[in-house]
Amino acid sequence: MQLFSIFGDPVSHSRSPLMHNSVFKNLNYKACYTRTHLLDGKELKKTFFDLGLSGANVTVPHKEAAYEACDEVRGFAKKVGVVNTLINENGKLIGYNTDADGFMFSIEEFSNINKVLIIGAGGTAKALSQKFLEESLDVSVLNRSVGRLSYFQEIGCKIFSWDSFTAQQFDLIVNTTSAGLSDDNLPAPKEMIETILEHTNYAADAIYGKLTPFLQLAKERNIPFKDGADMLLGQGVLANELFTNHSLNKEAIKQEMTKSFLY
DSSP states (O other): OEEEEEEESSOTTOOHHHHHHHHHHHTTOOEEEEEEEOSOGGGHHHHHHHTTOSEEEEOTTOHHHHHHHOSEEOTHHHHHTOOOEEEEETTEEEEEOOHHHHHHHHTTTSOOOOEEEEEOOSHHHHHHHHHHHHTTOEEEEEESSGGGOHHHHHHTOEEEETTTOOOOOEEEEEEOSOTTTSSSOOSSOHHHHHHHHTTEEEEEESOOSSOOHHHHHHHHTTOOEEOTHHHHHHHHHHHHHHHTTTOSOHHHHHHHHHHHTTO
8 A cells, every 4th residue: 555645844734635535545546645744844855765655745834845855856846946746756756846737726717817916935936936927927926025035036026025015906916825824924014915905806825724814804805815725626636646647537536635625
């Protein structure tokens, strides 16, 4: 039986085990999926092989550490330097990124998206910004300080720190920070977030399973919004295809994962 896991800090909230085990059980694939609370991203590779894993997902804050841990990185992950899916291929750690395509799947119902503001500058922000640019969107990135923004500027995004940001109209605002995951924090000062939400058509949060303070403010303003559940589903389907070496039907994977959200 193959063993898979998700690495993160925190990780106890993750729905990934429910999603993937639903697929494995109901599609008769001999595998099991668990959680691994990892504090130090530098221990990821050793922990992966010590556990005898066939594959894993990676969540905050270890997606960039996962990239560094890989023996080989393929596809979109190679472009962004961020890995959220790992495969054990004959003793080598192979990295992929399914986040960006998962997010695009999640916002399909949002129309006329041309100008996007991403809040945060971590691994998810890197993946989404690159994907948005590939889709020929106008992308801005807002972070507390300019220290982590050089990557985004180099690939063609407009960058803003809290000190330099000025109000402007966006079609979509995306929170990629962990603010609101295990606390009641906003991803930027409240006054700034309120101003941002007054000038957008849609809002989205990478966090799932709860109405974050960011999305609560969007809801109060009647702004259509999405939490990270559909993104989780989209990236999960793609990750499961990699885990099972494309031996299962993609639509069947999606159906079983969708059912798991009812548990």
